[in-house]
Amino acid sequence: METMILLGKNPQQLGELTSSLNLPKFAARQLSDWLYKKHAASFEAMTNLSKAARSALAGQATIGCSDPGSVAVSTDGTKKYLFRALAGAWIETAWIPDDERATLCLSTQAGCRMGCHFCATARQGFSGNLDAADILNQYRSLPERDTVSNIVYMGMGEPLDNLEAVLASIRAFTEDWGLAMSPRRITVSTCGILAPLRRLLDETEVHVALSLHNPFDEERAQLMPIARSQPLEPILDLLRSYNWRGQRRLTLEYILFDGYNDSEDHFRQLVRLTRGLGDVRINLLRWNSVSGDDGVRGAPEETLELFRDSLNDEGIIATIRRSRGGDIAAACGLLSTARLRNAADTAAPAADKE
Ligand code: SF4
Numbered sequence: 001m002e003t004m005i006l007l008g009k010n011p012q013q014l015g016e017l018t019s020s021l022n023l024p025k026f027a028a029r030q031l032s033d034w035l036y037k038k039h040a041a042s043f044e045a046m047t048n049l050s051k052a053a054r055s056a057l058a059g060q061a062t063i064g065c066s067d068p069g070s071v072a073v074s075t076d077g078t079k080k081y082l083f084r085a086l087a088g089a090w091i092e093t094a095w096i097p098d099d100e101r102a103t104l105c106l107s108t109q110a111g112c113r114m115g116c117h118f119c120a121t122a123r124q125g126f127s128g129n130l131d132a133a134d135i136l137n138q139y140r141s142l143p144e145r146d147t148v149s150n151i152v153y154m155g156m157g158e159p160l161d162n163l164e165a166v167l168a169s170i171r172a173f174t175e176d177w178g179l180a181m182s183p184r185r186i187t188v189s190t191c192g193i194l195a196p197l198r199r200l201l202d203e204t205e206v207h208v209a210l211s212l213h214n215p216f217d218e219e220r221a222q223l224m225p226i227a228r229s230q231p232l233e234p235i236l237d238l239l240r241s242y243n244w245r246g247q248r249r250l251t252l253e254y255i256l257f258d259g260y261n262d263s264e265d266h267f268r269q270l271v272r273l274t275r276g277l278g279d280v281r282i283n284l285l286r287w288n289s290v291s292g293d294d295g296v297r298g299a300p301e302e303t304l305e306l307f308r309d310s311l312n313d314e315g316i317i318a319t320i321r322r323s324r325g326g327d328i329a330a331a332c333g334l335l336s337t338a339r340l341r342n343a344a345d346t347a348a349p350a351a352d353k354e
Contacts, residue, residue, distance in 0.1 A: 005086065006035055007064035007140065008132025008168050011177050021056045023049075029177075031057070036178045039140060041065060064133030065141050068093070081142065085110055085134040089127045092155055093138040101149035106138050108166055109157025114191055115225045116211075118255060118287070118296070121156045130157070132168035139173075151181075154189040154209070158226075160196035170204050183207075184247055191226050192235045201242055207249040209283070210235070214261045215269035223260075236273055244278030255285040256299035256307060267307060271314050282318040284308055 004017055015028035030048055034040040041063065043054040068081035069090065079095045089110030096103045110127040112119070139145060151173065153159045159166045166188065172178040173186060183205035190197060191211045201208070212232075214220040221227035244250040254270070256262050274280050284307055287298030304320050311318035 004061040005064035005131065005133045006031070006061050007136045008165070008172055009035075010168070010171060010175070017057075017061060021053070021060065023053050023056065027053060032177050035063065036172060039145075065137050067141050068143075079144070081138075083134070083138055083141070085128075085130050087128050091130065091134065091138075093142065094155065095142060095144050095148070097144075097147065102144060102147040103150040103152055104139060104142065104148045105152050105155045106135055107155035107157055108135060108153055108159045108162050112157045113161065114158045116191065117223050118213075124156075129162040130165060132165045132172065135165060135169040136172055139179075150185050150187070152187045152189060152209075154187070158191055158193070159188050160190045160193045160200065163196040163199060167199070167203060170206060174204070174206075184249075187249075187251070189253065191224055192230050192232070193226065194230060194234055194238060197235065198238055201238070205248060207251070208239075209251040209253055210239070212252045212270075212273075213255050215266055215273050219261065232273065236277070240276040244280055249279075249281065250277060251281045251283055253283050253285060254307075255287050256304055257287060258297040258299045258303070260296060262299045262303050262307065267310060271311070271316065274316055279317065282311055282316060283321045284318060285321050 006014070006017075009017075009032075011028055011032055014031050015025070018027040018031065019025075027049060030046070034046045034049075038045075040046050043049075043058045043063075046054055046057075049057070064086065066084060068083050070082050072080045074080075077097045081093045081095065082090045083093055085091050087110070091107040091110055093107060094105040096105065107130065109129050111124045112121045113126040115122050139148065139151065142148070153166065170183070170186065170188075173181050174183045184207065187207040187209050188200060188204075189209040189211065190200075197208075200206070211224070212220075213223055215232070217227055217231045220232065239250060242248070242250075252270075252274070254261070270282070274282070284304050286304065287296070308318045308320055
């Protein structure tokens with residue numbers, strides 16, 4: 001029988017395990033409390049389960065938590081951790097402090113197959129999906145776990161390309177039997193894939209961020225190959241059918257590139273696309289070069305400010321987002337692992353302050 005990984009399992013799945021081991025009915029509830037409320041690292045720590053129950057569980061299951069292999073620390077306090085996924089690949093997690101609160105940026109895949117031209121993860125290719133335990137472990141085993149106020153699914157991978165694991169992890173974060181976090185503390189960022197986006201919108205209450213980057217499909221496809229099969233209008237029509245005026249938030253992400261998506265025409269079309277999207281926000285992002293040879297340049301600061309002010313004049317909330325962790329390549333979508341992966345393979349867990 002295959003070893004079951006418990007992190008990410010819901011009460012029904014835990015109940016199936018405990019009843020297969022002939023444990024009392026309440027054992028499933030005890031198990032989920034130990035997993036999600038008390039963050040137990042071993043079956044031994046689950047002291048209200050009998051010794052026999054603990055040993056039966058240890059024979060069939062594993063918790064699925066593991067400490068990070070290394071960390072890089074930015075001058076602005078951002079930390080980038082490397083975790084080893086269950087299938088063996090190294091994945092990245094960014095912890096981004098901001099005064100009293102901190103945002104945790106989670107990976108959902110080892111690499112990514114979307115191939116966005118501006119993204120360092122895309123250059124690594126795709127090594128596989130993470131499972132729910134891998135996603136949850138990035139929070140569960142984070143040394144700064146108790147400081148995290150917001151979670152963003154914006155690290156390596158396209159969350160909607162690994163929907164079942166992403167949904168299972170969101171349920172464990174938000175359900176009462178799990179970590180009981182408000183879904184308003186969670187944002188899933190996507191390049192936009194219609195069918196799984198509909199499920200995410202219907203089955204969760206989390207905020208959504210759509211990586212737009214160009215309001216014209218043909219031009220967008222030059223930057224984001226997924227746009228060839230996933231044109232913007234059906235995605236925006238779907239988004240228009242949800243309420244973005246309440247507590248749930250929709251954000252459009254827009255990296256401004258010099259001479260590529262920063263013209264008056266782009267601005268006008270961008271404004272047109274926001275119609276019917278309620279209180280949509282636009283995050284204007286400064287471009288961080290992946291390698292310096294990308295063949296694109298970030299738009300000048302004046303253009304960022306002009307876009308922001310003009311969008312605000314149109315009644316659209318637009319902000320220029322601060323880039324964090326630039327010196328350790330921890331900016332969202334720009335994670336680069338090669339050097340850290342080597343460090344993690346060869347070094348004991350350590351804080352390699354850069
Ligand atoms: S930006 Fe996101 S979706 Fe695009 S290649 Fe990078 S990780 Fe994948």
